[in-house]
Amino acid sequence: MPDTSKLDPVVLELGRLFDDAGYELSLVGGPVRDLFLGRISPDLDFTTNATPEQILQVARKWADSHWEMGRDFGTIGFRKRNRNKEVLLIEVTTYRAEAYDPDSRKPVVAFGTSLVDDLQRRDFSVNSMALRLPGMELVDPFGGTADLAAGILRTPGAPEDSFSDDPLRMMRAARFASQLGFDLHPEVLAAMTGMAERISIISAERVRDELVKLICGAHPRAGVDILVSTGLAELVLPEVPALKLETDEHHRHKDVYQHSLQVLEQAAALETGPDGAVPGPDFVLRFAALMHDVGKPKTRRFEPGGGVSFRHHDLAGAKLTAKRMRALRFDNDSIKAVSRLVELHMRFYGYGESGWSDSAVRRYVTDAGPLLERLHRLTRSDVTTRNQRKAERLSFAYDDLEQRISELAAQEELNSIRPDLDGGAIMALLGVKPGRVVGRAYNFLLELRMEHGPLGPERAEAELRAWWADQPESQETGPETEPRAPESPAAPGSPLPAQDTSD
Template sequence: MRDLQRRAVARLAPHLELLTELGRVFTAAGHELALVGGPVRDAFLGRRTSDLDLTTSASPEQTEALVRPWGEAVWDIGRAFGTIGVLKDGDKVEITTYRADAYDGQTRKPVVAFGSSLTEDLVRRDFTVNAMALRLPDLEFVDPYDGLRALAERTLDTPTAPEVSFADDPLRMLRAARFTAQLDFRVAPRVETAMRERASTIEIVSAERIRDELSKLVLADNPRPGLALLVDTGLAELVLPELPALQLEIDEHHRHKDVYQHSLTVLEQAMALEGPRSVPGVETVEPVPGPDLVLRLAALLHDIGKPATRRFESGGGVSFHHHEVVGAKLARKRLRALRFDKDTIRDVCRLIELHLRFHGYGEGQWTDSAVRRYITDAGPLLSRLHLLTRSDSTTRNRRKAARLASTYDELEARIEKLQAAEELGKVRPELDGNRIGEILGIPPGPVLGRAYQHLLAFRLDQGPVGEDAAREELLRWWAEQPESGQ
């Protein structure tokens, strides 16, 4: 045990001087101070941590008075929750008064009550692996709820009864799923039971807090077990119902694959493609640095339109016509409800809309015009679309999988050649808006916008044609419009 503690302390070496110095500041003033939670847990796990979370017997006002002359900068944005932040030698430290968070069962924000001891503070923390502390400045290890044993067993349990812990803050149920994904832990049986029984209480938590936990889960190294836990306990029905809805019943003839498991596999395959990659015949491949939230959300949600569009055909098959369109609409509605930002919503939904486009490529019959449209429709999402489309192949037929991969290799090679020849990222009609207005004698407005879009489509279909040909096509199009008076 002592060897393990020594190794954990050694991992905190970059911060030890700062922590012990700050500990002396507080003890000299008659207050307790301890490093607590994630930093202690991660030290034992051998994980790097940039968070320095401390807890103290001092009130927020007393904490602020102590750290102002000590630190380089102080902020009190978390004062209402008992937290004062301080910057020292490049390290950001957050110091929180001993506390206990709880919901009153009606509001969406936790009610804060300050505690009087470290043990009291630790018992109200979410899990025993986060209820360990190092008293400062002496680095005395405090583990009243056997968190170190749980850490060794890679088990998530709660310091108090789980139903009590989840009543204090229902978001802890989502946190349990997130930790299974981030830390490769499993939840204790009593914790999983409490999650099932108290799932409905997640509805009192704000959408923003739920969004943040789901994002951390999806961005984890292994999100699959965390997502499965949400589905198995019924929590997903309340926070992301489109996911369990993918568990379409398998009919006796097995006429379709398990869309739920397929979606989790697509997510994993997309993750595996993040970062540097190479493509045969392509000189420069633009990587998608991971972890990428937009790509992962699109992979997870790409087929959520299937339940609403499933049709059993007379010949024994199953179809999901236009599920990409329906899925994009459902994703937009869900991501808005979870308060995701507009850019993320736009990009995820666009990827879902486009994820089937490649399947029209066949054996490479697309014209250059079709390839240009693929490039321009994807726009800045093209690199992500490459990964999503490749990941959407989960067939166990190796020959079919190899053929699909080879065909997409060919498409990426064609894209590179066209982009190099035509700078498609900067493609514009040969005539700009001002010139279109002059030729047609019309002012800026919707009609001019339609004319511009027509010439853009013409440019994509025909490639570079020159101003004369563009003007001829513009006049031909104009002659067919009711506004022309012809």
């Protein structure tokens, strides 16, 4: 039996309400599984022989609020505050016996009368257990407890029937392998491999949500490897299996696929706690680690001297990553963050051999922007060489770079590098209105700031006047708009006027 002492008293309260009203009620699925694993699920799922109307009659007054969006599928949702004032999300669903259109993800719902029949339609045996309430009787007709103990994922019935009914369950199998560290039963793997193309009827949004959960699991490498080995990745994330480059007979480059999985693992290990710089699990960092080399298949070249090159694979990979994430309907912020990390992941290399000027360090920080801490971790994770001396050299070089970033940041506020003059001061000094000239002047001063650090207002004004003297517009403006000193300095932090910097 699971340790039911950890169940919130709300569970028993609801069980008694249904029992007093003459209906069955059972806690089912993930919450029961997690009791065996010593975890508490944030959401509570129940099943009952009561109809949606009867569910509302029993629990509407007891709950703090309810919703009926899933009523057509037999589900009524409730919110209930427990004794600790925590809000619990509860879903109660009528016993179901579903049938699926082979060409659609949407089930045809038929309400059932049997708890065992309801459990049989669920995805995996470890999720096909129930606790009858309020008596806490465990119902496990499909061996879920044994599979939990063995760390195996099986379906309650034939896996081909389960995956045909709902192909998303194949993604869920890989996701549970990532989250729970379980192995897939050989029959499940065989069915997934044979039926992988069925995933194409699932919406991109549903696939995306399962992929995010997989990547953020405790064992993401295992989950990704299942997607690739079964052929699912060819349909939902084809850039990853493409990393299995055929090595030439002399093995002149490493296995890019296995390297990428190792980088994913190492990046996850560098995440921090809730109060750290990169609290884990961090999807942006992990997905960038997985995708960082996806530009290599497109850019691989065998050189005349016998070597292999992947020139500009970082830029190619950033484009491929953004394209794939758009296809999976990711939000724009996530797309920009992940693809930017892929684009920047090679920027560090060469630092150890040649060293960087302060201006190069400033550019590194500025280009990374808010992604700097993730870029630190991605760059360190990208070292998978077995050459201990090389690994130590790269680690030492990156330690040195981070130290220099810290020192410059203390001096110059690197996180918000701006020119010494803002847009208002530029217009006053040059006697021009908002437009392209202001944008060019701003970029000129920003380049000086990057190269030389803070200049101070006086030197910045002198440099700007010298720059302006060489611009064709300075000759065209005439005496009425000759450069003049500003009547009063612009307020610190005043915004730059709207401008077109396309020149």
